[in-house]
Amino acid sequence: MIHRLMNNNITSKDRDVLVKFIQNTDYFTNGKKVKEFEEKWSTWVGTKYSVFVNSGSSANLLSLSYVKSIYEDGEIIVSPLNWVSDVTSILYNGFKPRFIDINLKTLSMDIDKVINSINKKTRAILITHILGFNGLKKELIDICKKKKILLIEDVCESHGATYKGKKLGSFGNLSNFSFYYAHHLSTIEGGMVCTNDRKIYEKIRIMRGHGMLRESTDTNYKKKICKKYPKLNEKFIFIEPGYNFRSTELNAVIGINQLKRLNFNNKLRNKNHEYFLKNLDKKKYFTDFDLEGSSNYAFVIIFNKNYRKISFRKKFERILFKLGIEFRRGTSGGGNQLRQPYLKKHIKINKLNINNFPKTDIIHNYGYYIGNYPNLSKSKILKICNILNNIN
Ligand SMILES: Cc1ncc(COP(=O)(O)O)c(C=O)c1O
Structure with a gap:
């Protein structure tokens, strides 16, 4: 008996739509299909904005880079039962991880312990919903709001899981998804950052695309910055320390179909x-x-x-x-x-x-x-x- 970790996650229908797309397009990188997938994903999760990236790890790194754009240093509360990029994203952005043990019933952090460990240096709580189980609790959401601590959800392994009837990924200031081959939805490789906050959305978009101003969708902001730097070519203003975490139209086509x-x-x-x-x-x-x-x-x-x-x-x-x-x-x-x-x-x-x-x-x-x-x-x-x- 063969029982693989994942089976047939890219179906013949996915392949058919992909082939048809390739035969009928001459635009392959981040474009209309990426935008369509982002909009459909936002509707599905129940957030205002989504940014499609090339992996869940890139989503992790972007979210923590957003925290870095606000705070110079500090601590991020995180579970030791996690994917490596949840921890390395904290380290690469110069924060200190404060590890909290899990609750066996959810495999996520023990919320009472999380709340007890919040201190003046706490900048964000990165909660990972492990293998489809919800890790959220009202007390956590409330204290984050009260103390203005950023809540980041890692939903890479939990597409479609809910808390109080709302999808996970719609509670955090930012939420990260992975579309790796073995996950509920796959774009072969891929990920998404979701948020309800326009400012966060704009920053994540910019950081996804080399930190370039032209990635912003805010025309007033773009005008303001161009005016501030008249000597720079407006197509090449690198306004944030960014990455290239863009994905392709091909991956988006698979995501839309999935x-x-x-x-x-x-x-x-x-x-x-x-x-x-x-x-x-x-x-x-x-x-x-x-x-x-x-x-x-x-x-x-x-x-x-x-x-x-x-x-x-x-x-x-x-x-x-x-x-x-x-x-x-x-x-x-x-x-x-x-x-x-x-x-x-x-x-x-x-x-x-x-x-x-x-x-x-x-x-x-x-x-x-x-x-x-x-x-x-x-x-x-x-x-x-x-x-x-x-x-x-
Ligand atoms: C909880 C969690 N976060 C992040 C990731 C990283 O996602 P990716 O493999 O798309 O980089 C994974 C990968 O499986 C994961 O399980």
């Missing part, structure tokens, strides 16, 4: 998830997730306390490997970022702080994900559950 089936696919994935949780041995595996508003794209497998042993882990991995069930230990982000070599070069990690994240370490050592895609049959899910349940 968006048509995203809701339908998410429903199928969520049904698969329910069936998976129903059939998984609750003595052996943790299933007590906070499922409200969740939008799953990969099944999470976490060993319960009595099974958190290296011998069980070895057996588990050997059996899955032998049977062709692809998996990732540490879930999607590779586990506890503090245990990754790159971070040691940037912050002092000692025994005390590395052992301060026991819940994250459970996932690091005994948490996995395997694929959940729309065309997965019930019988295959049952077969996988039986295999997992019979490991001793």
